[in-house]
Amino acid sequence: MRLAVLSLAPLAHAFVLPSWDVGRWAADAVDSAEGVLGGDETQKTIWAQIKEDEKYTRLVKILEFEGTVKKELDHADSGYDITFFAPNNEALTPPKHDHDHDGDHDGDHDGDHDHDHDGDHHSVAPTLAYISQALDEQPWLLEDNEFYFGGKDKDDDKNKKRRKRIMKKIAHAVLKYHILPQAHDAQSLAQNSTMATALRPHDGSADGLPRRIHIAKSVVPPALTLNFYARVQSSASARNGQLHELDHPLLPPGSIFDEMFVASKWLSTTTSAVQRAGGARHLDWGYDREKSKPGKPVFSGTPLATFFAPSNAAWDALPPRLHFFLFSRFGRHALAKLLMYHAVPHTLVLSEEVHHAKHKHKGGKHADAEGDDPSFRREFDVHSALNGTKLHIVAEKKRIVPIEGAVRISMKVNDQDVKVLDVPASNGAWHVIDKVLCPPHEHKKGYNAYADPWADWEDWFPAWAEGVQVQA
């Protein structure tokens, strides 16, 4: 896991904020949305604006080094409107104590493969801050190729060329993750819980769907926060789209399994349960060091899935004897099955979108509003990773009157409220719930529907766990 340490603390906010954020900020954000969406010919392009703004000198250096993305940002033809998230100089100034980039849980969680991201077989978080620092410390990266690499030391030359090529590739991918392929001002961003970026995977993950960013709104002070850690500081419109200043660079997400580790403070019971029950391969996706050959990277794990992760509080709320059973050596297989009941293989389940890797999703009951109204209510079933079992999902987006442009997005799984929804991962998405989902079962006679669904677990759960099979 190579998430920069900076992403740890801010992720915390996701768990202390209410899961629904009233969009009062929207009223205040109107100022920033005054610009004409879709571009104004009298305005400068995004690139021109960044280039002449002192607060983006570090970003400009990276864009000049990378070379192709700046052309996209300078595209002035109509029909190419985009959104660009621009980390400011402060965001790209490396922290003084930078030795903690390599997260401490990178050991072999399940002993079968390694965890590099997106084919960048690199041992530090490939953030724009890291690239900015590398360009400062290794100025030869910015020198002209032909001219510079004519030295006597052939090996050194070759090595430098290689490093430069890798660095450019990383910069390209990470910059693409800062672009949305349509223009969205602040108000428009706040209407959605996630959005697809211009970064498409090349590792076989996510059924080829673009990597997504998570967008959270907070009320006091009015603010937009991307991926739980990057705040939008200011917004401006440009000739070819919208420009938003960020106080942290964005980092393309890791696998569901990796990302959950970042939130261990709330999810440590789930992450250790997944490891204990041998479930990591169902939630993980990464570079396979053993199977890869030079120039032929192999990725393994599960390329697309959705996981409903019970919080620590959810596990604590189980009957004590059940908790003891699940985490004892006798309950290991039952624990594995119970976890897999929370996983939806081959499918991306977001509040706003469902995508199945193999067949077109049928969609269930829909109630979508017409025209400009983004409201909807969708109700559908998805197959869990256990043969023959389903999860019932209700996703809803509601307008909050009287605040213009404000929406509330919510989701339920088997009637349980999802507490943190739509967290993007390289191989799908995950959500946090405060109850361990209870599989459907026959209650014993006299069961009271208001009682804890786990109350009579001893009568059915061990047999249920014996009987169900994890999908091949």
Ligand SMILES: *[C@@H]1O[C@H](CO)[C@@H](O)[C@H](O)[C@H]1NC(C)=O
């Ligand atoms: C935002 O969500 C709506 C559903 O409310 C969806 O139709 C639309 O495509 C989403 N926009 C983006 C950019 O993802």
